Amino acid sequence: MRNRELSKMDIERFRENLIQEEKSSATVEKYFRDAHAFYLFLAGQSITKEKVLEYKQGLVEKGYAVRSINSMLASINNLLGFLKCTECRVKTLKTQRRIYSAEERELTKAEYYRLVEAARNNPRLCLLLQTICSSGIRVSELQYFTVEAVQQGEVVISCKGKTRTILVPGSLRKKLFDFTNKYGIQSGVIFRTKSGKPMNRSNIWAEMKKLCQVANVKASKVFPHNLRKLFARTFYGIEKDIAKLADILGHSNIETTRIYIMTTGMEHRRKIERLGLVV
Structure with a gap:
């Protein structure tokens, strides 16, 4: 040609x-x-x-x-x-698959708690952080959390030609109800801008970055997708079921899920040291 x-x-x-x-x-x-x-x-x-x-x-x-x-x-x-x-077309660069993640990018549960606490004076952001982290959704899927869906107790997400159902934990459901009642949100998308449009990635990212200093969390760790990854690692730590986790996250390739549940270098080092092979 x-x-x-x-x-x-x-x-x-x-x-x-x-x-x-x-x-x-x-x-x-x-x-x-x-x-x-x-x-x-x-x-x-x-x-x-x-x-x-x-x-x-x-x-x-x-x-x-x-x-x-x-x-x-x-x-x-x-x-x-x-x-x-x-x-x-050209080939991509070859690289050995990493067996652990970079510590400077990985959000810990303790750091997440500090971010939530730092957001207490911004109720919408505070609840938004908990919604993403407790459900494992993509930030683009936040728009599916509507008053009607929360009333049903489950959120149906249609993305990339696939549909999956997210069950809303009882504790989160109560917080969402309290929020919508307090701010008079009677129907439609819960997390919206002043103009009524669903919050997007840039809105959320900007608000999250403002929490870094107060929460004493590195900015390199504070972005919406890290909340989804924290959910994945926490779920896998309890259930040890990667196939079920892949379904919850909406992954069609389980190799993608493996990336989400990598431990940090520090955790990996602790596991190696526990082998007790240095005498």
């Missing part, structure tokens, strides 16, 4: 196609952002395998983490598939 240039129209069409494929809003924006960065790199030059390899090498030289590079390459390969330029 002859070489072709990448236009802004191509990027917009790619974005629309992702939406039609019912990708999550976060995935659409991520792929679009990566595709636009590749467009800027090409600067009007034709798409060739050599240029894609050059772009890949540039990411390495800029010092991006392997996982980040592979994530960006996945976006570009998806774009090339959409453009029917599959011969220009």
Whole structure:
């Protein structure tokens, strides 16, 4: 196939196609952002395998983490598939699977408790933290927590062509009822902005970051997805059932769930030391 240039129209069409494929809003924006960065790199030059390899090498030289590079390459390969330029796709970087997670990024239960306590003067945020962490939902799924769903005691989430049901714990259900009654929310989405729209990732992220100093928790640990990961690790620590956890989290690939339940390096070191093999 002859070489072709990448236009802004191509990027917009790619974005629309992702939406039609019912990708999550976060995935659409991520792929679009990566595709636009590749467009800027090409600067009007034709798409060739050599240029894609050059772009890949540039990411390495800029010092991006392997996982980040592979994530960006996945976006570009998806774009090339959409453009029917599959011969220009490149391989991701090989990496040994990690057996433990980075401590500087992992939120502990104690730190979570401090964040909740620091949010007491912001009732909506305080309850939002507990809702995500006690249910394991994605931040994009918070919109499914409606007054009607809480009344039923279960939240039906439809995402990426799949539907799953989240049971609302009794203690959380009571807190949600108290909140909606106090603030006169009679129907629809519970966590909403002043304009009545569901809170989005950026709203929540910004509010959470304000808690870091008061809660004495590193900013690198404070983001919505870490609440979901804390739920996963806590659930697995009790149940030891990774298949059930994958269903609750909505993972189609159990390998994704394995990433969620990694212990930190410190915990891994303690387990190794408990083997008692150094005499």
